[in-house]
Amino acid sequence: xxxxxxxxxxxxxxxxxxxxxxxxxxxxxxxxxxxxxxxxxxxxxxxxxxxxxxxxxxxxxxxxxxxxxxxxxxxxxxxxxxxxxxxxxxxxxxxxxxxxxxxxxxxxxxxx
Amino acid sequence: xxxxxxxxxxxxxxxxxxxxxxxxxxxxxxxxxxxxxxxxxxxxxxxxxxxxxxxxxxxxxxxxxxxxxxxxxxxxxxxxxxxxxxxxxxxxxxxxxxxxxxxxxxxxx
Numbered sequence: 001x002x003x004x005x006x007x008x009x010x011x012x013x014x015x016x017x018x019x020x021x022x023x024x025x026x027x028x029x030x031x032x033x034x035x036x037x038x039x040x041x042x043x044x045x046x047x048x049x050x051x052x053x054x055x056x057x058x059x060x061x062x063x064x065x066x067x068x069x070x071x072x073x074x075x076x077x078x079x080x081x082x083x084x085x086x087x088x089x090x091x092x093x094x095x096x097x098x099x100x101x102x103x104x105x106x107x108x109x110x111x112x
Numbered sequence: 113x114x115x116x117x118x119x120x121x122x123x124x125x126x127x128x129x130x131x132x133x134x135x136x137x138x139x140x141x142x143x144x145x146x147x148x149x150x151x152x153x154x155x156x157x158x159x160x161x162x163x164x165x166x167x168x169x170x171x172x173x174x175x176x177x178x179x180x181x182x183x184x185x186x187x188x189x190x191x192x193x194x195x196x197x198x199x200x201x202x203x204x205x206x207x208x209x210x211x212x213x214x215x216x217x218x219x220x221x
Contacts, residue, residue: 033208042198043211050207058208090155097207098143101200103155 002026006091006104013081013111021076021107023091031094032074036060036087043090049074050097081111114139114203118212125189126220133184133215135199143202144175145209146184150195158184189219
C-alpha cells in the first residue's frame with residue numbers, strides 16, 4: 001500500500017496562475033481532507049469530503065476548490081494563485097470522519 | 113469554535129530524558145489524536161485516543177475527557193524523537209479535526 005500520495009512535492013507559481021494539487025489514497029478511506037500549514041499557525045482545514053460526491057468547506061476555503069468524483073482521489077484546485085497561498089499543503093485520509101487520520105508527504109507551494 | 117492549547121510551545125532536552133506534553137481543549141470531544149511531524153515535514157499518527165491510556169514502546173498517551181486534557185509521555189528520549197508534536201481534536205457533530213499549535217521538541221545528543 002502506498003497510503004496517501006501527494007503530487008507535486010514542490011511547486012512555484014506566479015500570481016494569478018491556477019493549478020491542481022493531486023491527492024490519492026489506496027486504503028479505501030471514505031474521509032479525505034486538505035490542510036495548509038503556515039509557520040506558527042499549526043494546520044488549518046481547507047476543505048473535506050466524507051465520501052465520493054460530497055465535499056464541504058473547512059476553516060480557510062477561500063481561493064480553493066475541490067471535487068470528489070472517486071473514493072481514491074481528492075484534488076485541490078487553486079483558482080488564481082496569490083502570495084498569501086504560499087504554504088505547505090497536506091492531504092489526509094481516514095476510514096471515517098472520526099477515526100485515525102493518515103497524511104501525505106505534503107506539497108510546498110510558493111507563489112511569487 | 114473549540115480551542116486547542118498545547119504546552120509547552122518549545123522543549124529542549126538531552127538524550128535519555130523523559131518528557132510530558134500537554135493538550136487542553138475547550139469542549140467535549142469524541143476524537144483526539146497525537147501526531148509527530150519529523151524534521152523532514154512528514155506527519156505521523158502516534159495515537160488515536162479519545163479517552164483512556166495507550167502505550168506504544170517508549171511513548172504513551174492519556175486522555176481525561178471529563179477534564180478536557182490529554183498528555184503525551186516520551187520516555188528515554190532519542191534524537192529521532194525531535195520534531196513538532198501536534199494534538200488534534202474533533203467535537204461531537206463536527207466532521208473535522210482542529211489542530212493545536214504544536215510543541216517543538218529538540219533532543220540533543
